[in-house]
Amino acid sequence: MTLTSKPLAALVVVILFGGIFFSSALGWWQTESTKEAAKITSGEFAGQANPADIRGSYTFGDAEKNFAVPAAVLAEAFGIQDSNPAAFAVKGLEGMYSTSGQEIGTSSVRLFVAFYKGMPYDLSTDIYLPESAATILRTRTLNSEQAAYLAAHTVPNPGAAPATSAPQTAPQTVQATQTPSAQPTPKAGTPSASSTDRTVKGTTTFVDLLGWGVSQATIEKVLGTSMPAAQVTKIKDYCTEKGLNFETIRPALQAEVDKVK
Amino acid sequence: MITLFGKRIRLFRPKSIWIRKVVQWGFFILIALISVNRALAESGGVSIPFLANASLHAVCPFGGVETLYQFVTVGTFVQKVHQASFVLMIISLLLAILFGPVFCGWVCPLGTIQEFVSNWGRKLFRRRFNHFVPDKLDKVLRYLRYGVLAWVIYMTAVTGTLIFAEYDPYFALFNFWSSEVSIIGLVILGMTLGLSLLVERPWCKYACPYGAVLGITNLFRVFGIRRNESTCKADGACSIMCPMNIPVDSKTVVRDHQCISCLECTSEAVCPVAKTVQFSTRVALRGAK
Numbered sequence: 161m162t163l164t165s166k167p168l169a170a171l172v173v174v175i176l177f178g179g180i181f182f183s184s185a186l187g188w189w190q191t192e193s194t195k196e197a198a199k200i201t202s203g204e205f206a207g208q209a210n211p212a213d214i215r216g217s218y219t220f221g222d223a224e225k226n227f228a229v230p231a232a233v234l235a236e237a238f239g240i241q242d243s244n245p246a247a248f249a250v251k252g253l254e255g256m257y258s259t260s261g262q263e264i265g266t267s268s269v270r271l272f273v274a275f276y277k278g279m280p281y282d283l284s285t286d287i288y289l290p291e292s293a294a295t296i297l298r299t300r301t302l303n304s305e306q307a308a309y310l311a312a313h314t315v316p317n318p319g320a321a322p323a324t325s326a327p328q329t330a331p332q333t334v335q336a337t338q339t340p341s342a343q344p345t346p347k348a349g350t351p352s353a354s355s356t357d358r359t360v361k362g363t364t365t366f367v368d369l370l371g372w373g374v375s376q377a378t379i380e381k382v383l384g385t386s387m388p389a390a391q392v393t394k395i396k397d398y399c400t401e402k403g404l405n406f407e408t409i410r411p412a413l414q415a416e417v418d419k420v421k
Numbered sequence: 422m423i424t425l426f427g428k429r430i431r432l433f434r435p436k437s438i439w440i441r442k443v444v445q446w447g448f449f450i451l452i453a454l455i456s457v458n459r460a461l462a463e464s465g466g467v468s469i470p471f472l473a474n475a476s477l478h479a480v481c482p483f484g485g486v487e488t489l490y491q492f493v494t495v496g497t498f499v500q501k502v503h504q505a506s507f508v509l510m511i512i513s514l515l516l517a518i519l520f521g522p523v524f525c526g527w528v529c530p531l532g533t534i535q536e537f538v539s540n541w542g543r544k545l546f547r548r549r550f551n552h553f554v555p556d557k558l559d560k561v562l563r564y565l566r567y568g569v570l571a572w573v574i575y576m577t578a579v580t581g582t583l584i585f586a587e588y589d590p591y592f593a594l595f596n597f598w599s600s601e602v603s604i605i606g607l608v609i610l611g612m613t614l615g616l617s618l619l620v621e622r623p624w625c626k627y628a629c630p631y632g633a634v635l636g637i638t639n640l641f642r643v644f645g646i647r648r649n650e651s652t653c654k655a656d657g658a659c660s661i662m663c664p665m666n667i668p669v670d671s672k673t674v675v676r677d678h679q680c681i682s683c684l685e686c687t688s689e690a691v692c693p694v695a696k697t698v699q700f701s702t703r704v705a706l707r708g709a710k
Binding site for chain 2: 258
């Protein structure tokens with residue numbers, strides 16, 4: 161049997177598109193990942209979604225679905241000013257932080273999620289986080305190794321003032337080029353009490369509430385006003401600022417926390 | 422027909438396989454649209470619905486090869502590679518078993534752009550074009566792409582990431598505006614296009630890992646380039662015209678791992694004698710003898 165160019169052209173096109181059509185009919189033609197992170201197969205966290213499997217194509221919303229880390233918290237951590245943080249694609253971070261001096265991208269989100277969830281993460285490579293992310297993580301449970309790593313791998317947010325002029329309430333930012341031993345002692349293993357016992361107290365922040373699964377809409381409904389842009393703000397401080405009675409707000413918020421337990 | 426010294430001589434004008442160009446540019450435009458469409462979709466702009474979700478990685482069959490090790494050992498795909506790449510790899514392999522690396526010669530947009538640039542090189546350097554590399558060196562360099570293939574598979578298996586994307590000129594070609602493309606990818610693309618002025622398909626000949634995979638099928642493909650020795654006038658036209666510099670006139674069956682099944686050497690194109698160099702099965706050649 162001999163083939164000339166025209167039948168060969170037809171066969172190439174038909175087999176190629178026919179194959180795609182056939183595979184599509186069988187449900188095999190998938191041009192996007194399922195956005196379901198692979199599960200950890202062994203150890204203490206077996207069965208849980210693996211932060212190391214977060215991909216650049218994930219949105220903060222996908223990360224929220226997989227890891228129960230609110231998209232709003234991720235947006236706060238990485239300085240995303242977006243009305244819909246759930247739609248922000250993780251791979252967009254690299255462009256945003258291109259002038260930070262250190263790469264902040266998908267691996268930073270993986271690290272943040274792992275630390276936020278109190279999960280172990282391979283710290284053999286240098287992964288950097290912006291100061292805003294480090295601030296949130298310092299309110300979470302970190303072991304001494306994680307805290308030291310965080311202290312040595314934090315870079316200022318783009319456009320942020322130098323660390324020396326940072327507000328007193330924020331932990332001191334450290335440059336990655338400095339040695340960890342030269343840094344102030346991080347809050348290793350000393351998370352805010354409220355972040356572990358899920359009790360709304362004077363030290364509880366909005367990040368804590370979001371982390372416990374209380375939605376932004378619910379919080380705002382209880383407050384009767386919108387949440388602050390800086391979600392690391394203590395609720396008590398915000399209530400004082402807005403002229404609200406914290407002792408009235410606190411039990412209402414606690415009731416919402418208890419609902420999602 | 423012309424008359425020369427009283428004899429009527431039929432002039433032979435080699436034809437090009439024009440339908441191949443149509444198919445090649447059709448796929449080039451399709452891939453370009455998919456890539457642009459993806460960028461538009463990601464930026465929240467207007468996009469073509471059918472193409473909206475396809476990334477460039479999803480429509481590259483080499484992704485299937487890259488993820489093969491992880492798929493077999495872990496059951497998952499390497500990051501950025503999707504099931505569609507796997508499907509395309511299987512379809513391309515089926516095509517290659519039947520017809521050889523037609524994916525390279527008829528579909529691959531990187532091959533198309535190299536051929537396009539080579540048209541200028543052919544005009545610039547005429548007969549020297551595609552003959553700059555000394556034969557001995559050329560023969561050794563032709564196996565370099567198997568080294569690239571081994572490196573890509575090993576590094577992808579070790580790192581679990583799509584390591585080749587950083588160096589891939591195909592990815593750089595259709596994403597040159599994106600921050601996802603590395604400088605080295607753009608440099609390799611530039612070098613490939615620059616060398617295409619001197620050599621036909623330099624990337625395919627010396628570096629393409631997917632061409633290395635598909636090239637193996639030339640050893641056993643069902644349809645192949647076959648030369649009928651009994652009618653061959655040994656004018657060497659087929660060898661001169663071959664973009665991959667294969668000495669077709671010295672073979673009865675082309676099993677060279679570099680053949681891309683472009684049909685430019687056949688009697689339909691450059692060979693002046695009918696039914697002498699054909700793309701056929703073994704049975705057809707026996708019948709012709």
